[in-house]
Amino acid sequence: MKKLLIALSISGLLAGCSDNEVGDVSLGLFTLKDIKISNLDDDKIPGVTCHIASVEANLSLSDPSDSSISCRQTGEITPEMIAQIDRSKSGEVVFKQSKSIFFKSMKVRRIYDAENQTLLYLSYTTKETEGSFKHSLSTVPLWGTKAYQKPVIATQ
Numbered sequence: 001m002k003k004l005l006i007a008l009s010i011s012g013l014l015a016g017c018s019d020n021e022v023g024d025v026s027l028g029l030f031t032l033k034d035i036k037i038s039n040l041d042d043d044k045i046p047g048v049t050c051h052i053a054s055v056e057a058n059l060s061l062s063d064p065s066d067s068s069i070s071c072r073q074t075g076e077i078t079p080e081m082i083a084q085i086d087r088s089k090s091g092e093v094v095f096k097q098s099k100s101i102f103f104k105s106m107k108v109r110r111i112y113d114a115e116n117q118t119l120l121y122l123s124y125t126t127k128e129t130e131g132s133f134k135h136s137l138s139t140v141p142l143w144g145t146k147a148y149q150k151p152v153i154a155t156q
Contacts, residue, residue, distance in 0.1 A: 022051070033057045040095050040108060044085050047075035048140050050121055052095075054106060067106055069123035071138040077145040087112050091120070117142040117149065 023037030033055055040050040054067035086092035091111030111120040119142070124135035142148040 023053075027055075042094055042110060044094075045077060045081050045110070045119065047073055047077040047081070047145070048119060048121075049074040050095075050108065050138065052106075052108065052123060066134055067123050067125070068136040069108065069121055069138045071119070071121045071140050073140055073145065077140075077142060077147045079147050079149075082112070082142070082147045085110065085112055087114065091122075094121075113139075117147075 020038045020040065021036060022039050023035075025035040025037070027033045027035065035053055036056050037051060037053045040052060042048045042050070048071055050069055050071040052067060052069050089111070091109045093107050094110045095108035097106050105126050107124060107126065109122045109124070111122065112118075113120055119140040121138045121140070122135060123137075124133060126133075
């Protein structure tokens with residue numbers, strides 16, 4: 001009984017209530033799984049807001065790996081903001097959440113596509129599930145923002 005109470009306490013800490021939760025959808029009366037929807041503001045690009053939907057299994061030591069992400073421009077994006085981000089092909093992690101006491105986590109990584117002047121936000125889990133790594137992608141084009149730079153047209 002004591003082990004069950006410890007497991008339930010750990011599970012409750014992992015599931016926790018998030019201050020950025022904007023939605024909670026039950027998957028049915030006879031399941032202990034819910035879809036939690038959270039918002040994420042990019043610290044370096046505050047003009048971008050992402051919404052992440054992921055399944056959380058109450059009373060479980062490991063949440064499912066499925067998640068989806070959708071990001072949109074919700075404010076100003078400036079050249080100064082773009083100048084401060086990691087421009088490498090692997091980008092940088094902007095969000096991380098534990099999904100299990102067994103070293104599984106969900107991450108959101110921002111990658112900048114300079115050629116197309118687009119911010120990419122990749123949501124993924126760090127542990128293989130059923131033969132594949134679960135992931136989801138959303139893009140935020142810089143077109144129409146102060147950060148957009150007109151392409152240079154080569155003249156001959």
